[in-house]
């Protein structure tokens with residue numbers, strides 16, 4: 001049974017019996033997996049604060065191939081995202097990132113870019129305390145890297161560019177159409193300014209976007225559209241999405 005060293009972000013943990021924890025991890029070298037940490041709940045647990053939700057850690061994993069549950073050998077913390085979660089809105093946003101990563105990313109599929117995406121978005125959340133732009137950035141790139149992002153610049157029907165016109169979201173086709181091509185299903189209007197936002201951050205690093213400008217007014221509108229698209233692909237409602245909608 002090989003012992004593999006990897007970086008990881010802890011997505012979620014839960015108790016297993018009296019002393020153990022099961023951690024759902026997004027690892028850099030092995031993709032997303034679940035692993036049991038023996039003794040993680042005991043008083044002199046050797047994992048310290050490393051197995052807390054959203055911690056960025058270095059972890060050694062006994063890789064039991066073809067098994068559903070791996071085993072944590074040891075872990076040490078590289079960066080904590082624990083304190084920022086004292087702010088309830090930030091905590092919900094962090095839980096949203098964990099929930100989407102857990103459901104959206106296939107088991108054991110290595111994806112370096114998604115790993116880095118989650119890390120930079122967590123850092124942006126921690127530094128700014130802002131919800132909308134970090135989550136929008138995450139949603140956009142997660143969909144795009146996964147090949148699930150519909151064209152946000154032109155109508156799926158006639159291919160005409162939206163160029164300053166509103167679009168309409170069709171939840172059945174999971175795509176945007178123009179005023180002329182919309183059907184009874186595409187009732188949700190997406191403003192031209194929300195669609196225009198994509199150009200603002202598409203070629204920018206998240207740190208620059210957040211530090212240099214203030215949040216544009218349509219950020220939340222575009223974020224909510226992308227959340228709907230994520231849910232459409234998951235074919236399941238996200239628990240944290242509803243909570244976030246109530247909180248901000």
Ligand SMILES: [Zn+2]
Pocket residue numbers: 155156157158159160177178179180181
């Ligand atoms: Zn059209």
